[in-house]
Amino acid sequence: MIYLYATSVFIGFMVASTALLLVAERYLANYGTCKIDINAGHKNLEVPGGSSLLSSLIDQQIFIPSACGGHGTCGFCKVTVASGGGPILPTEMTFLTRAEQRANVRLACQVKVKNDLQISIPEEMLNVKLFTAVVASTRDLTHDIKEIRLALQEPAEIDQRPGQYAQVRVPSKDGPVFRAYSISSPSYDKNLIELNVRLVPGGLGSTYLHQLKVNDQVFFTGPYGEFRLSEEAATEIICVGGGCGMAPMKNIIFSLYARWPERSTWLFFGCRTTKDVFYLDEFLAL
Ligand code: FES
Structure with missing residues (x-):
């Protein structure tokens, strides 16, 4: 009986102190301004500490792929953190192979900016932009797949390669999230992107995109993806x-x-x- 009582008191104490630490970290911790060195000095940022690496980069218009809104459930937001990222969290483990863990690959949404960081990302990611577009047309391709063409406003042109994708900003009750869709329009169409979207019952992104009307405003980031076609004309x-x-x-x-x-x-x-x-x-x- 005494043993049970002591165990409950101990567990209660541990839970209370953890909660207290989390609250203190949330409201009292002040990490000041932190520096983020990207690709060995290619770009240097100064950001207020305390946010995730993913949102700190987005605030600086550097768009890392992310399909779950930074909740640590899609595994898209991988970056290499050479220093300052702290230990890998259990929430990251399922998305990282052993080789990635050894190479300091991390999920940007799970790394908190508490001090200066040195990171590397594919150079192309520095060229990813936030686009404003309007719906130019929508049409049913099948009973559950729609073609949605988005006319670009700002920037007015996109430079995409076949096989790349865009991330559409989707409103949700917890704030905007991004969903990834391959670009179906050919790369010579510079002023628009076309998407083929299958309606997933209950799916946040596909439900949003399927109800869009002509002239509705849409935001997306892109282009993403490292796929490259062979430049050999003889290659089938x-x-x-x-x-x-x-x-x-x-x-x-x-x-x-x-x-x-x-x-x-x-x-x-x-x-x-x-x-x-x-x-x-x-x-x-x-
Ligand atoms: S944004 Fe989805 S896991 Fe990081």
Whole structure:
């Protein structure tokens, strides 16, 4: 009995002190201004300490991929933190391979900026921009996939490669979150991006995008993705996918055709019924 009582008191004490520490850290800790060195001096930032690395970078217009709104559940926001990041948290472990852990890869949303940091990110990520666009058109491609074309306002042009994706800002009750969608329009279309969005029941991003009307304003960041097509004109390309996996393949095929009309390219598209086939006319015309 005494043993049980002592254990409960001890656990209660530990829970209370942890809660107190968290509250103290939240409201009393003052980390001052911290420096973030990106890619060995390529870019140097000064940010107020106390926020996550992900939001500190976003505040400075550096957009790291993130599909879960910084909740540590998508694993997209990987950056290498050479120093100042503290130990890897249990919340990061499931998303990091052993090799990544050894290489100091971290989830930017889980690293708190408490002191100066040295990080590295792919150079291309420094060119990712926040775009303002309006809906130019929407149309049903199948019973659950919509094509949504976004006309760019600011910046007015995008430089994307086939296979890259954009992250659309989606309003939610907990504040905006980002959802990733492949760009289906060819890279020579500089003033718009086209998305193929399958409606996922209860899905935040697809529900938002499916209810958009012409002229609605949309924000997105991009382009993201390190996929690169072979520059060898003699290399045959084989695209395999299904459903809204059509998006990157359409971009690849139309972009390729514009550049190398003779290049051999195959498309294998899987679907359950003939009603799920789309872009057939466009491909036949090509
Ligand atoms: S933003 Fe999703 S895990 Fe970091």
